[in-house]
């Protein structure tokens with residue numbers, strides 16, 4: 439469903455992504471692994487159209503459109519003083535007429551009902567009317583997932599979605615992403631720093647090293663080579 443073909447990214451003179459080919463099928467959770475600076479976030483941002491790149495990004499065979507992909511970040515961008523439900527409704531902003539998108543109090547009933555269904559999907563319907571800022575980090579990330587669902591995109595791109603969460607919340611959010619991929623037939627690409635979480639939840643992994651895709655396959659395979667650094671010489 440999501441296909442990145444020959445994606446290269448330069449920052450100034452420096453090439454940080456080298457003709458990367460990555461696909462994510464419908465119904466699949468793909469984890470992208472690699473050391474700090476290997477190009478994971480750059481790959482995700484190229485997929486989202488947030489960084490200039492060469493190569494093609496397609497969704498279901500067509501050039502990626504503005505509403506085709508929904509994003510989830512490590513830093514959870516919720517409006518903390520608004521209700522959980524309003525935050526989820528915001529996922530629909532991109533497809534509402536301008537007047538309704540400028541005055542969120544006017545979210546139509548249909549959007550509110552859809553947002554409730556999305557909250558139910560992430561297990562938080564009972565918190566719909568609480569202030570978003572009153573939820574735990576793990577719950578807030580699940581609200582961000584519900585907001586992404588309310589956007590109705592078929593592709594979810596998650597950049598280190600569990601890095602700020604405790605181990606139990608991280609398991610819960612990744613299990614949720616896998617379940618949504620499988621049950622809703624979404625294509626989910628998640629950048630992760632925890633190979634063991636990828637092994638437990640992802641359907642496939644891609645490994646990056648110095649901006650090159652060096653591994654693509656079974657999530658249970660050894661990934662130590664992605665994280666091996668040259669030993670620093672020390673003088674005493």
Ligand SMILES: Nc1ncnc2c1ncn2[C@@H]1O[C@H](COP(=O)(O)OP(=O)(O)OP(=O)(O)O)[C@@H](O)[C@H]1O
Nearest residue numbers: 449450454472473474475476477478479480481629
């Ligand atoms: N806006 C930018 N301008 C210049 N260089 C950048 C920019 N964004 C990223 N880079 C460089 O591109 C390379 C890849 O960065 P990227 O953030 O994609 O790596 P990453 O694998 O996601 O790292 P981390 O695990 O630390 O988040 C790094 O060397 C980084 O310094």
